[in-house]
Amino acid sequence: MKVLWLQSAGCGGCTQSMLCSAPRSLFDELSDAGIEFLWHPALSLESGEEALAVLEGCAEGRLAFDVLCVEGAMLRGPNGSGKFHLMAGNGRPLTEWVERLSRQAKWVFAIGSCTAYGGLSASTPGNPLEACGLQYDTDTPGGLLGAGFRSSGGLPVVNIAGCPTHPGWIVDTLEKLALEGLSAADLDEVGRPLLYADQLVHHGCARNEYYEFKASAEKHSDLGCLMENLGCKGTQAHADCNLRPWNGSGSCLRGGFACIACTEPGFESPGHAFQQTPKLAGIPIGLPTDMPKAWFVALAALSKSATPKRVRDNAVVDHTVIRPAVKKAGK
Amino acid sequence: MKRIQLGPFNRVEGDLEVSLDVEAGQVVSAQVNSPLFRGFEQILIGRAPEDALAIVPRICGICSVAQSAAAAAALADIAGVTPPPNGLLAQRLIQSTENLADHLTHFYLFFMPDFARSAYAGRHWHGDVAARFMAVKGKAAEPVLQARAHFFNLIGVLAGRWPHTLALQAGGTTKAMTPAERIRVLALLREFRAFLETVLIGDTLESFASLNTEQALLAWAEGRNADFPMFLRAAGDLALEKAGRATDCFLSYGAYGLFESGLWQPNAAVDTLKSAEITEDPRHAWLAESSPLPPAVGETILDAEKSGAYTWCKAPRYAGQVVETGALARQVVAGNHLLRDLVGRHGGSVTARVVARMIELASVLPAMEQWVRDIVPGEAFCYPATLPESGEGVGLVEAARGSLGHWLSIKRGRIDRYQIIAPTTWNFSPRDREGQPGPLEQALVGLPAGDGALPIVQHVVRSFDPCMVCTVH
Numbered sequence: 001m002k003v004l005w006l007q008s009a010g011c012g013g014c015t016q017s018m019l020c021s022a023p024r025s026l027f028d029e030l031s032d033a034g035i036e037f038l039w040h041p042a043l044s045l046e047s048g049e050e051a052l053a054v055l056e057g058c059a060e061g062r063l064a065f066d067v068l069c070v071e072g073a074m075l076r077g078p079n080g081s082g083k084f085h086l087m088a089g090n091g092r093p094l095t096e097w098v099e100r101l102s103r104q105a106k107w108v109f110a111i112g113s114c115t116a117y118g119g120l121s122a123s124t125p126g127n128p129l130e131a132c133g134l135q136y137d138t139d140t141p142g143g144l145l146g147a148g149f150r151s152s153g154g155l156p157v158v159n160i161a162g163c164p165t166h167p168g169w170i171v172d173t174l175e176k177l178a179l180e181g182l183s184a185a186d187l188d189e190v191g192r193p194l195l196y197a198d199q200l201v202h203h204g205c206a207r208n209e210y211y212e213f214k215a216s217a218e219k220h221s222d223l224g225c226l227m228e229n230l231g232c233k234g235t236q237a238h239a240d241c242n243l244r245p246w247n248g249s250g251s252c253l254r255g256g257f258a259c260i261a262c263t264e265p266g267f268e269s270p271g272h273a274f275q276q277t278p279k280l281a282g283i284p285i286g287l288p289t290d291m292p293k294a295w296f297v298a299l300a301a302l303s304k305s306a307t308p309k310r311v312r313d314n315a316v317v318d319h320t321v322i323r324p325a326v327k328k329a330g331k
Numbered sequence: 332m333k334r335i336q337l338g339p340f341n342r343v344e345g346d347l348e349v350s351l352d353v354e355a356g357q358v359v360s361a362q363v364n365s366p367l368f369r370g371f372e373q374i375l376i377g378r379a380p381e382d383a384l385a386i387v388p389r390i391c392g393i394c395s396v397a398q399s400a401a402a403a404a405a406l407a408d409i410a411g412v413t414p415p416p417n418g419l420l421a422q423r424l425i426q427s428t429e430n431l432a433d434h435l436t437h438f439y440l441f442f443m444p445d446f447a448r449s450a451y452a453g454r455h456w457h458g459d460v461a462a463r464f465m466a467v468k469g470k471a472a473e474p475v476l477q478a479r480a481h482f483f484n485l486i487g488v489l490a491g492r493w494p495h496t497l498a499l500q501a502g503g504t505t506k507a508m509t510p511a512e513r514i515r516v517l518a519l520l521r522e523f524r525a526f527l528e529t530v531l532i533g534d535t536l537e538s539f540a541s542l543n544t545e546q547a548l549l550a551w552a553e554g555r556n557a558d559f560p561m562f563l564r565a566a567g568d569l570a571l572e573k574a575g576r577a578t579d580c581f582l583s584y585g586a587y588g589l590f591e592s593g594l595w596q597p598n599a600a601v602d603t604l605k606s607a608e609i610t611e612d613p614r615h616a617w618l619a620e621s622s623p624l625p626p627a628v629g630e631t632i633l634d635a636e637k638s639g640a641y642t643w644c645k646a647p648r649y650a651g652q653v654v655e656t657g658a659l660a661r662q663v664v665a666g667n668h669l670l671r672d673l674v675g676r677h678g679g680s681v682t683a684r685v686v687a688r689m690i691e692l693a694s695v696l697p698a699m700e701q702w703v704r705d706i707v708p709g710e711a712f713c714y715p716a717t718l719p720e721s722g723e724g725v726g727l728v729e730a731a732r733g734s735l736g737h738w739l740s741i742k743r744g745r746i747d748r749y750q751i752i753a754p755t756t757w758n759f760s761p762r763d764r765e766g767q768p769g770p771l772e773q774a775l776v777g778l779p780a781g782d783g784a785l786p787i788v789q790h791v792v793r794s795f796d797p798c799m800v801c802t803v804h
Binding site for chain 2: 009017021052087090129319
């Protein structure tokens with residue numbers, strides 16, 4: 001399966017993240033699954049005219065490829081001209097290249113939240129860049145290619161959202177496609193592969209005991225749950241970050257900071273400071289996605305009153321001050 | 332005279348176009364164009380000041396932590412807070428992990444594949460180099476991606492993930508290292524040291540880092556079986572120690588408490604860094620015209636139809652001078668003997684820039700081992716930082732590819748102005764209003780170009796390890 005990769009208005013971080021693929025090194029992992037990069041801007045030898053020849057061949061249908069991966073938002077401005085990103089050495093807008101190549105690709109993957117929904121690149125006040133995702137403007141279908149777009153393989157754009165994406169989300173989606181095929185049933189309501197978007201970041205969170213007892217962190221580096229005060233959206237964000245660790249053993253929560261829901265459309269403009277939980281009458285506004293509010297409030301009050309001293313004290317310091325008790329054998 | 336447009340200039344971070352005017356097979360003039368605009372300085376305006384810590388890492392997927400560190404430093408400057416010793420050590424460890432990993436990524440994935448080009452077939456070193464460094468398919472790819480991924484596990488432990496962590500804060504870091512994690516991090520550093528010593532350098536880090544002259548370096552490399560000595564053989568054959576000289580005026584903001592800040596020029600003592608000497612000139616950028624302004628009062632206003640403009644990058648200048656930044660600048664300013672010797676003999680060059688990255692890999696990793704041992708589990712990693720309603724701050728740090736500055740002002744509790752000068756903004760700057768070309772524009776003049784020319788231009792451009800996505804923030 002041949003993959004053609006383009007970068008536009010993004011940070012390149014999804015490629016950098018993908019290169020951290022583990023446990024096998026990325027190229028071996030992909031080549032054993034029969035996946036190769038026809039051209040990738042950060043990795044391939046071909047530069048300048050050689051690279052343009054590959055791209056032109058693909059756009060004209062002379063050079064076969066399977067998956068078009070795009071990394072970065074689409075800049076349609078100024079005034080629809082696409083001039084905010086012209087292909088180097090060629091002078092044509094990247095948006096035009098992406099439209100031409102999308103017509104030839106069997107499948108189109110949006111790599112990262114910028115490409116899927118516009119992301120941070122689309123959050124300049126007033127959006128003078130006219131930035132958008134491949135098939136979405138935030139959560140509204142449309143974007144560069146239009147709501148009705150289907151690649152010749154019969155799918156809408158596959159949105160591997162995340163800022164950045166986890167290497168496993170890209171690699172596993174490519175391998176699922178290469179080895180077993182991908183269908184509309186494998187994607188969620190906003191085009192994300194269910195192989196990682198059928199979970200919440202909350203699932204497997206190492207701070208779960210603090211969450212259960214609503215023993216909350218009050219300041220940076222505290223061990224407690226980050227939901228009540230520090231802006232964590234792990235109970236609302238779709239991704240398997242705490243089941244599929246990052247960089248060996250990490251996740252945002254394990255790193256001591258809030259999940260900012262970077263896989264969700266519109267995460268970049270939450271309407272409040274990222275690291276503060278917005279509250280109404282002392283109760284966080286953003287409650288777990290599918291939990292009735294009254295129940296949440298009642299349970300929170302109950303669990304707070306039942307919090308063990310160990311959990312309450314450890315929550316507000318940066319290292320364990322009270323260890324879990326050791327029970328005597330047979331008790 | 333013939334004009335050649337080179338682009339897309341790949342294996343750099345982001346999109347780059349280089350225009351060369353060529354006469355009799357040589358470059359007589361060069362223009363560097365960053366063809367993408369991103370708008371981060373506007374995105375930040377009106378946000379809560381701490382939001383910068385979530386937003387600025389996303390300027391760049393390869394200097395992500397460096398961007399965080401600059402924002403954290405600027406916020407710390409405003410809040411008047413200094414992180415506790417553990418917090419400073421953890422910040423340094425996270426930042427140096429990214430910087431060293433970037434040096435590795437640059438050497439293996441971005442820079443060396445050009446030496447595998449068929450243009451060099453028949454050179455005595457070409458067969459070995461092509462087998463090892465051919466893009467994607469070379470034999471080095473597997474071990475280097477493995478070493479890189481494992482090294483980044485250190486950020487997994489200390490900062491949750493890479494890129495785009497929120498662990499760096501004005502008052503320190505959000506993750507206190509546990510005693511168990513300290514053991515694990517030391518193991519990761521040993522693993523990376525083993526890779527550097529056996530695969531990349533072919534010697535202990537300490538003995539390589541102690542080389543002090545070009546002559547000693549070449550004698551050391553003779554017959555040595557490792558990837559960096561292999562580069563030195565190719566570079567010697569192509570005389571890359573004489574290719575790619577820019578202004579020989581080097582800027583560094585200083586790094587990790589190991590490398591001093593300052594400005595170095597030939598035949599002068601290192602000058603103390605005076606950040607008030609920094610200005611940005613928008614003359615040749617598609618941005619509204621103004622006189623060169625210090626970044627603390629700088630503006631970024633679009634003017635996509637401006638005549639005479641050829642890039643989205645402003646032209647930063649230090650006291651009006653064109654300066655180069657990066658690992659070579661950092662080491663020359665800091666007084667490294669080997670790099671001072673190389674620059675003294677030939678000026679800045681492709682070879683000197685690559686050697687400087689290797690010297691940093693060899694000299695920073697032992698420091699990292701010491702920083703881990705210096706961390707005291709149980710003591711604080713983060714102090715609270717209270718920001719005033721209004722204030723101004725500056726964060727000056729070193730990314731892998733050079734000096735990175737954030738200038739931030741807040742008013743009524745919101746970001747009022749945010750100006751960023753990234754390393755590649757310096758190195759790939761366009762001409763200023765005096766007509767002075769930027770460092771790369773100068774470094775390309777005189778190189779062979781056009782039909783049948785060796786791809787020396789490719790090496791010179793990539794020797795700066797450009798990051799275009801930062802440049803056009």
